[in-house]
Amino acid sequence: MSGAPDRIEVAASPFPYPLDPAHTALVVIDMQRDFVEPGGFGETLGNDLSPVAAIVPTVAALIALFRRKQWPILHTRESHKPDLSDCPPAKRLRGNPALRIGDEGPMGRILVRGEPGNAIVATCAPAPGEIVIDKPGKGMFYATEVGEILKERGITHLVFAGVTTEVCVQTSMREANDRGYECLLIEDATASYFPRFKAAALDMIRAQGAIVGWTTPLYALSKALG
Numbered sequence: 001m002s003g004a005p006d007r008i009e010v011a012a013s014p015f016p017y018p019l020d021p022a023h024t025a026l027v028v029i030d031m032q033r034d035f036v037e038p039g040g041f042g043e044t045l046g047n048d049l050s051p052v053a054a055i056v057p058t059v060a061a062l063i064a065l066f067r068r069k070q071w072p073i074l075h076t077r078e079s080h081k082p083d084l085s086d087c088p089p090a091k092r093l094r095g096n097p098a099l100r101i102g103d104e105g106p107m108g109r110i111l112v113r114g115e116p117g118n119a120i121v122a123t124c125a126p127a128p129g130e131i132v133i134d135k136p137g138k139g140m141f142y143a144t145e146v147g148e149i150l151k152e153r154g155i156t157h158l159v160f161a162g163v164t165t166e167v168c169v170q171t172s173m174r175e176a177n178d179r180g181y182e183c184l185l186i187e188d189a190t191a192s193y194f195p196r197f198k199a200a201a202l203d204m205i206r207a208q209g210a211i212v213g214w215t216t217p218l219y220a221l222s223k224a225l226g
């Protein structure tokens with residue numbers, strides 16, 4: 001226990017996470033077709049999609065848990081305006097992908113807002129009333145209203161899920177940690193195209209006494225919430 005009577009202790013690494021039920025939101029990072037399905041941004045970069053596709057049911061179960069609790073849910077989408085004015089050339093021109101951001105792919109223009117491939121996968125789709133944030137960067141606070149939205153709602157604790165662990169999830173979690181949020185990452189509701197990067201990111205997050213935050217599997221969170 002954290003000492004506060006209204007906290008729920010969640011078994012987690014590196015020590016129990018003191019969840020504050022009145023001030024907790026779920027953040028689901030970039031569960032988009034562009035990262036999960038063939039023909040999207042992830043595949044065009046040459047990645048094996050299978051580790052990322054495998055977590056979809058677990059992310060859906062986590063979303064369902066928060067819906068049952070009627071706690072806030074925030075979904076992010078990595079996306080750019082159709083004119084790419086929010087996509088720096090350094091991002092668009094990096095590397096040698098089969099298709100670049102803004103190019104026409106089998107699911108529409110890669111990583112462009114409003115295109116079919118930019119949508120969140122159907123199983124994890126936002127419900128009416130849930131917050132949806134379009135972010136041009138890897139971190140969810142950069143060039144978005146996320147800070148203001150969380151402040152308005154009095155959120156102090158964030159439970160994270162989504163893809164990819166070491167890129168947009170970790171960047172968003174680090175941004176949140178620097179802003180004073182208590183962050184918990186659900187281990188089996190996040191994935192990388194590179195399992196060793198996921199493992200390293202989880203280690204980095206919870207090292208040095210939870211220097212970025214905590215991690216735990218979904219069953220531990222479900223058990224604590226009853």
Ligand code: C5J
Pocket residue numbers: 029030035078138163164165167168169
């Ligand atoms: C990447 C993300 N990996 N959502 N984006 O480029 O992690």
